Amino acid sequence: MRQFLRALNPLAALRRQVSRWMQARLPLSDTLLLTQRNVYILPTGAGWMLALTLLVLLLASINFQLNLGYLLTFLLAGSAVAGMHICHGTLRGLTLHLQPPEPQFLGQGAALTVQLANERRSPRRAVALAVHGSGHWAWTDVPAQGNAQVQIAFSPSQRGLHPVPLLTAETRYPLGTFRVWALWRPAAQVLVYPAPEPGAPPLPPGEPRSGGTGSAPSHGRTEFDGVRAYRRGDPMKLVVWKKAAQAFASGNGTLIARDAQQPHRHELWLDHAHTGLGDLETRLSRLTAWVLQADRLGLDYGLRLPGQEIAMGHGAAQRRRCLEALALC
Template structure:
């Protein structure tokens, strides 16, 4: 019996292949790099005639063609009403161009300090728009500038009140951990007629810190290590948690109860309480070491230790961190957690 013939894969459409290649792409990238290099980095930008640009939109070009046809027809047939209608539309377009440019000119853009984010989540940028003008401004959009020619911008639109302020949030997704400069932003308006596009580019000076993505699901915490000055050490019992905590016993002081763990247990419908083991915690310390995460991929090890940091912080434990070239002494609290996450992001 003859075997089944393998059907060859269908070739890609020629339009898709040609559309993905642009001979002007290298020139466009060089021009964009030169253009952005001329923009001064600043977290506050006041828009003036020197940094606001205007071009007709597609409907604006169609209006220009329509006016030309109306003018030629009026001249050919000697239509006085045709002249009136043509110049009335042309005057409206000219006034709309002036209003459109004035809508963006004079606005002050200010970027608030961005908060650290975990990799894999969208980083929100909060932009404040201020206007000293005594009349409101309508239809102003802010977005992250996408360098690709056909990339889609995700606009955040707002109206700025007279002599007031408005706030918008735009987001972008970093592709790697570490410290990143805030990407180039763009603002534009097409108010009132949509026949002209007025826009500007803005390069903020701020940087955003991107933490590593924590491992999901999180691995159990490593066992505690004997203190350097301790006289004895207890073996790990293999419970998957640091030995400095144990189940609550009747008579334990309230200050030894891990209340964060208790609140989480109550939220899940259980009433299990956990106490700190004072004797055990005197003999052992919890150290989170990137080199001991037992994973071949360095980024996977960093993700695992990031999950350990969050887990130890939830349990209210004292923990230390070891990353290549740096060691953070054991501690607890929000400031300690942020210090450890920053070290993991930059290692």
């Protein structure tokens, strides 16, 4: 309701245009030094009330010739001026550096890590950072001639490569009568993978390796590169303990056994056209879940997407290549 009323405000469109114009003038940089040129200050609501109170005290002191009233008025005014100077100095001279964002899965939210460097010999109190307009502030104190880190929540609404949104640094220390802030446009981008399908079906059956006979059918869903899921009655000497340990460590209690009858006969291809789904996003979600399954099992696998094919491989590098291709598909 509040947003609807704001949209009806005739000044709302003008404010949005002025805001876009100001943001477009900000340079793109992952490191920002706060100076007098990019730090702004205005009284808060409490500050305006204090100013009104001081005006009333001054008029009453003049009217009734109260010396103690003059003393109280100018003492409070001096405290407000000193607080304004301290508040502006809390941000002025601070250096902000955005660390390279890690890729995230859609729906899990991204954490932007910002490092604050203070070269001054006194600490800086109550410094807050947030995505501009979000209202979700991350507060920290920066020690004297030291560093501090804060993590800012950022939740992209879709997969793909997203620019880091406009950030705001703010403080109201020490009295809360003034708001000092700075706007920051980082140059970094965040890669967002598709969300894995919950409860995804098992991996698809393997395809006969090119150049092989491929006449015998596959016995199990994970029967690729000479391994398969452990079946009751298999000799324990066929268990691949290294891959079993990796599976248990990742929370997937699946034993992997060597296939003595069909070694290296099948290849695992995760094909966009064979997911059994019609919608693009649900297909990518299922492929993402299959990539994570194959990686947990330590299998060699490849990925086929429209106009793109990622060769067979395994390990962290293969997982990263496949997830990046799914995110940018």
